[in-house]
Amino acid sequence: MLGRSQVGPLTFSNYDFGVILIAALIGLGLWWGLNRTRRGKLLLAVIHDREMSVALGIDVRAYFLLTFIIGSVLGCIAGAVTAPAISVAPGIGVEVIVLAFAVVVIGGLGSVGGALAGALIVGFSRATAVHLLPQVELFVIFGVMSLVLVVRPQGLFGRAPPRKI
Amino acid sequence: MKIIKRTGWFAGVILVIAGLLCAPSAWAAENGKLRLGIVTFLSGPASGPFGVPAENAAKLTIAALNAGKMPAPYAMKGINGVEIETVVVDEAGGATKQVEEFRNLVERQKVDAVIGYISSGDCLAVAPVAEELKALTVFFDCGTPRIFEDASYKYVFRTGPIATTDNIGAARYILDTSPNTKSFAGINQNYAWGQDSWNDFKAAMQVLLPQAQVKTEQFPKLGAGQYGAELSAILVENPDIVHSSFWGGDMEALVLQGAARGLFDKRSVVLTCGETGMFRLAEQMPEGAIIGGRGPYGVFAPDNPLNAWFRKEYQAAYNTPPTYPSYKIVQAILGLKNAAEKAGSAPGKLPDTDAIIAKFRDRASRHRADWWRWASARPIRRCRASPMAPSIARARTRHRRSSTSGVIRRNA
Amino acid sequence: MGRDLTLLGLTLALVLLLAGAVIFPHWLTFLVMMSLARGLVVLGIVLQMRAGLVSFGQGLYYCIGGYTAAMLGSLYGVREVAVLIAAAILVSAAVAFVLGTLLSRYRDIFFAMLSMAFSMILYGLLVKSPALGSTDGFNVPAMTFFGWKPAVQSTGVYVITCFLAYMIALAYHYYQKSPAGYLAGAIRENEIRVEYLGSSAQWLLHAKYVMASVISAVGGLLAALATGHVDPEMAYWTTSGEFVFIAILGGTGHVAAPFLGSTLFSLVRTYAYQFFPYTWQMILGLVLLLIIVFLPRGLWSLIQRLYSEKPRAADR
Numbered sequence: 001m002l003g004r005s006q007v008g009p010l011t012f013s014n015y016d017f018g019v020i021l022i023a024a025l026i027g028l029g030l031w032w033g034l035n036r037t038r039r040g041k042l043l044l045a046v047i048h049d050r051e052m053s054v055a056l057g058i059d060v061r062a063y064f065l066l067t068f069i070i071g072s073v074l075g076c077i078a079g080a081v082t083a084p085a086i087s088v089a090p091g092i093g094v095e096v097i098v099l100a101f102a103v104v105v106i107g108g109l110g111s112v113g114g115a116l117a118g119a120l121i122v123g124f125s126r127a128t129a130v131h132l133l134p135q136v137e138l139f140v141i142f143g144v145m146s147l148v149l150v151v152r153p154q155g156l157f158g159r160a161p162p163r164k165i
Numbered sequence: 166m167k168i169i170k171r172t173g174w175f176a177g178v179i180l181v182i183a184g185l186l187c188a189p190s191a192w193a194a195e196n197g198k199l200r201l202g203i204v205t206f207l208s209g210p211a212s213g214p215f216g217v218p219a220e221n222a223a224k225l226t227i228a229a230l231n232a233g234k235m236p237a238p239y240a241m242k243g244i245n246g247v248e249i250e251t252v253v254v255d256e257a258g259g260a261t262k263q264v265e266e267f268r269n270l271v272e273r274q275k276v277d278a279v280i281g282y283i284s285s286g287d288c289l290a291v292a293p294v295a296e297e298l299k300a301l302t303v304f305f306d307c308g309t310p311r312i313f314e315d316a317s318y319k320y321v322f323r324t325g326p327i328a329t330t331d332n333i334g335a336a337r338y339i340l341d342t343s344p345n346t347k348s349f350a351g352i353n354q355n356y357a358w359g360q361d362s363w364n365d366f367k368a369a370m371q372v373l374l375p376q377a378q379v380k381t382e383q384f385p386k387l388g389a390g391q392y393g394a395e396l397s398a399i400l401v402e403n404p405d406i407v408h409s410s411f412w413g414g415d416m417e418a419l420v421l422q423g424a425a426r427g428l429f430d431k432r433s434v435v436l437t438c439g440e441t442g443m444f445r446l447a448e449q450m451p452e453g454a455i456i457g458g459r460g461p462y463g464v465f466a467p468d469n470p471l472n473a474w475f476r477k478e479y480q481a482a483y484n485t486p487p488t489y490p491s492y493k494i495v496q497a498i499l500g501l502k503n504a505a506e507k508a509g510s511a512p513g514k515l516p517d518t519d520a521i522i523a524k525f526r527d528r529a530s531r532h533r534a535d536w537w538r539w540a541s542a543r544p545i546r547r548c549r550a551s552p553m554a555p556s557i558a559r560a561r562t563r564h565r566r567s568s569t570s571g572v573i574r575r576n577a
Numbered sequence: 578m579g580r581d582l583t584l585l586g587l588t589l590a591l592v593l594l595l596a597g598a599v600i601f602p603h604w605l606t607f608l609v610m611m612s613l614a615r616g617l618v619v620l621g622i623v624l625q626m627r628a629g630l631v632s633f634g635q636g637l638y639y640c641i642g643g644y645t646a647a648m649l650g651s652l653y654g655v656r657e658v659a660v661l662i663a664a665a666i667l668v669s670a671a672v673a674f675v676l677g678t679l680l681s682r683y684r685d686i687f688f689a690m691l692s693m694a695f696s697m698i699l700y701g702l703l704v705k706s707p708a709l710g711s712t713d714g715f716n717v718p719a720m721t722f723f724g725w726k727p728a729v730q731s732t733g734v735y736v737i738t739c740f741l742a743y744m745i746a747l748a749y750h751y752y753q754k755s756p757a758g759y760l761a762g763a764i765r766e767n768e769i770r771v772e773y774l775g776s777s778a779q780w781l782l783h784a785k786y787v788m789a790s791v792i793s794a795v796g797g798l799l800a801a802l803a804t805g806h807v808d809p810e811m812a813y814w815t816t817s818g819e820f821v822f823i824a825i826l827g828g829t830g831h832v833a834a835p836f837l838g839s840t841l842f843s844l845v846r847t848y849a850y851q852f853f854p855y856t857w858q859m860i861l862g863l864v865l866l867l868i869i870v871f872l873p874r875g876l877w878s879l880i881q882r883l884y885s886e887k888p889r890a891a892d893r
Contacts, residue, residue, distance in 0.1 A: 004425065004426070004427065009400070009401060009403075010397055010400050010401065010426075011400065011426050011427035012426065013422075013425035013426060015425065016393065082391075084421075085391070085418065085421055085422050085425070086390040086391065086414070086417075086418040086421070086422075087390070087413075087414035087415075087417035087418050087421070088414075089210055089213070089414050090208075092390065094815070095386075095388060095389070095390075098693070098697075098814060101686070101690055102690065102694075104686075105686060105687060105690045109686070126394055127393075127394035127397070130383065130385075130394040130395055130397075130398050131394070131397075131398050131401075134381070134382060134383055134384055134398075135384075135705055136701070137355070137384065137385065137386070138355055138384075138386055138697075138700070138701035138704060138705070139694075139697050139698045139700070139701030139702075142693075142694035142695075142697045142698055142701075143694075143698065145690065145691075145694050146691060146694050146695075146698075149683065149687060149690075149691055150679065153682060153683060153687065154687075155687075163769060207854055207855055208855075208857075208858060253854045254850060254851075254854055255850060255854050255855075255857060259808070259810045259816075260713075260714060260804070260806050260808050260810065261611075261800065261804045261806065261808075261810070261811075264804040264805070264806060265607060265608065265611060265804070265843075265847065266847070266850060268603065268604050268607050269604045269608075269847055269850075269851070272602060272603045272604040273602065273604045273851075274851070285713045286712060286713040286714055286808050286810075289710070289713050289714065289715070289716065289806065290714070290716070290804060290805070290806035290808070293716055293805050293806075294804075294805065297729075297730070297731075309713055311710070311713065316716075355704055355705075356704060356711060356712035356713075357710065357711035357712045357713040358712075360707060360711055361711075364707075387712075
């Protein structure tokens with residue numbers, strides 16, 4: 001698939017670079033859609049305060065449906081670009097759920113930049129563990145996540161919820 | 166009064182449910198057949214490479230036995246002339262679940278014997294329960310050396326070799342084929358099977374090739390599917406040999422990703438379970454990979470009428486050649502059949518469990534099933550461009566001459 | 578109807594179950610025993626759920642209970658269940674107290690993920706311990722039960738399971754009837770108001786976390802005794818996920834709900850296994866999906882409806 005390239009002593013598959021590119025483009029698009037378009041801003045309003053959004057006349061149900069569809073499509077794309085490099089099996093998604101939640105919790109809810117940071121932290125901490133201390137590879141992600149949450153309970157880019165009395 | 170009426174109604178529902186629950190035990194009435202429980206992975210990651218091939222082979226063999234069509238010396242109908250009926254159970258769900266299902270199998274479904282279990286954890290958990298229930302149980306695959314070595318059982322048998330031999334065999338093969346090996350590394354799944362495999366291989370290498378250094382030992386999670394970081398770690402270290410006891414989807418992913426990253430370009434990769442994937446991955450399997458079949462099974466099985474019959478029938482029925490799990494379960498079935506038939510009952514009658522066990526144990530020390538004859542076993546070998554090519558049969562091999570073999574074993 | 582029939586109902590259930598030791602077929606006593614043990618773990622989750630916290634790491638204590646029993650039994654030669662119970666309670670309470678100081682600060686998904694993280698760390702440690710059999714785990718030897726040595730080991734485990742489940746269920750029920758129990762609903766709805774009323778939400782949650790952990794550890798210990806085997810899978814997050822699922826299936830309205838849920842889950846699963854060996858997951862999923870869709874407040878709401886008792890808001 002697309003050949004290989006040499007980086008220092010290591011060989012990488014060009015396909016992997018392609019996957020990184022696709023992820024970057026989609027992430028950028030998502031960020032733009034959420035923060036720079038009217039619909040995206042309405043969506044953010046729904047996320048932040050459902051009751052207030054209903055009061056302002058936003059169709060919350062439609063936005064939930066939209067969010068769910070976008071989320072599903074993103075999941076599908078991720079599966080599709082990963083599939084060529086792995087062996088596809090029915091249980092393939094189970095492990096990804098936990099990783100995805102860890103990324104979200106580290107980055108903070110509702111932040112595209114946070115998701116990027118969370119994903120990089122998860123990926124790099126795993127890779128570091130694999131190179132330096134393979135014994136802890138199994139739970140290094142959870143260790144890092146716990147540390148981040150101890151320091152920042154709302155995740156790196158999450159905002160504390162407003163106090164509601 | 167309303168409450169009492171409703172409580173009565175509620176109690177009625179519970180009674181009906183209780184009645185339904187007790188019903189299945191009545192179905193398992195004596196019908197003159199031998200009821201055999203077959204437990205193997207029908208779902209989950211282990212079903213594709215192990216569970217389903219084993220189940221297919223069991224179905225085929227039992228149908229042939231019931232029809233009396235097996236080649237000699239297994240031509241007698243069923244087991245000692247008694248027809249076999251099977252109860253198939255999925256092995257998925259973990260050891261706790263399997264203990265529960267084993268009890269159901271024996272106490273609710275009233276099977277006469279159980280053949281099964283691929284996962285070592287399941288075998289470890291099920292063995293004491295089999296003993297408690299006095300249920301004749303034959304493990305056909307699980308490779309941990311902790312079942313009969315840590316305890317002793319009367320009702321439990323295992324008809325396959327343990328994993329230690331695979332890895333010592335692999336080290337010996339490397340000693341024979343590349344004695345100049347300077348370094349080696351391992352990538353194994355992070356669970357008991359992977360850890361034991363790597364430790365055995367490493368220990369064997371350190372004795373056989375003391376000059377070879379361990380470069381890195383990677384233990385990605387079972388079922389991880391993505392090995393980018395591990396591959397980088399191995400490629401940076403640049404070892405001569407890479408050892409892996411991966412199986413199923415993980416092995417497939419490792420082969421695909423490893424090929425893309427040049428893992429196989431300058432070094433030999435030992436896949437101790439590689440045989441399960443050799444037909445499925447015929448196109449992708451790298452040139453020169455060393456694959457193992459966990460004993461004299463599959464393409465390593467000797468050429469004789471029984472094997473020829475089995476390969477032909479299996480290929481015809483399932484459109485792929487049989488791999489080692491298929492062979493191993495057939496060995497368990499034939500082992501049980503052999504013991505039962507030697508137990509001295511008149512044909513058409515089933516000997517009692519104790520008599521079968523006595524003979525089974527006796528077989529353990531003397532019996533050699535024909536096609537597993539050890540002298541011709543070729544459990545590890547190097548893979549040429551296509552594993553199907555006839556030239557493969559002439560590939561240089563070194564078999565493990567040490568003790569264990571395809572002999573029916575107990576208290577190893 | 579206003580009277581509380583719980584004490585009567587539970588005692589009746591205990592008598593029935595104890596009689597079951599003689600009249601039930603063996604496999605059914607085993608199923609009941611496992612359902613009660615799992616029901617205890619679920620009860621721990623429900624205890625926290627009532628306060629609005631969903632623990633995706635209850636397997637941590639399930640595992641701690643099981644491993645405490647198994648390690649004391651096979652490594653240190655303890656053969657008395659009373660000692661194991663005391664040890665499991667002490668160990669789980671100590672661990673829960675320490676982790677609780679951190680966890681009681683978190684809510685929602687953060688609580689769920691952190692609790693899961695701790696159970697996954699235990700899983701990782703156990704997988705890396707060849708002395709404890711790594712993923713294969715190890716077996717639990719036969720025990721005596723407060724000095725009694727039954728002819729069949731599982732009879733002893735069955736009786737002790739019934740008694741422990743009964744006692745814990747009663748204690749739980751009266752706890753929920755106490756002010757601290759009712760405050761759970763208040764915390765879930767609005768913590769700040771609870772604080773204004775003069776109670777410390779964080780301390781209450783911490784206490785509840787410890788209680789839930791001890792209950793779950795006892796469940797894990799009983800499960801380990803019943804199956805005679807422990808493995809790290811007990812701490813894996815899918816195990817915890819299953820418990821959460823059973824909690825939703827049973828409902829959080831009453832102490833009996835988790836036991837009902839786990840019994841139904843075991844029954845559906847074992848029969849799906851028997852009759853549909855190839856598609857049991859689908860059948861199991863379908864049945865459970867239907868139950869959730871038609872009884873969104875869990876199985877217990879069915880019984881509430883039967884007794885025309887309206888599900889109250891606090892029982893959600």
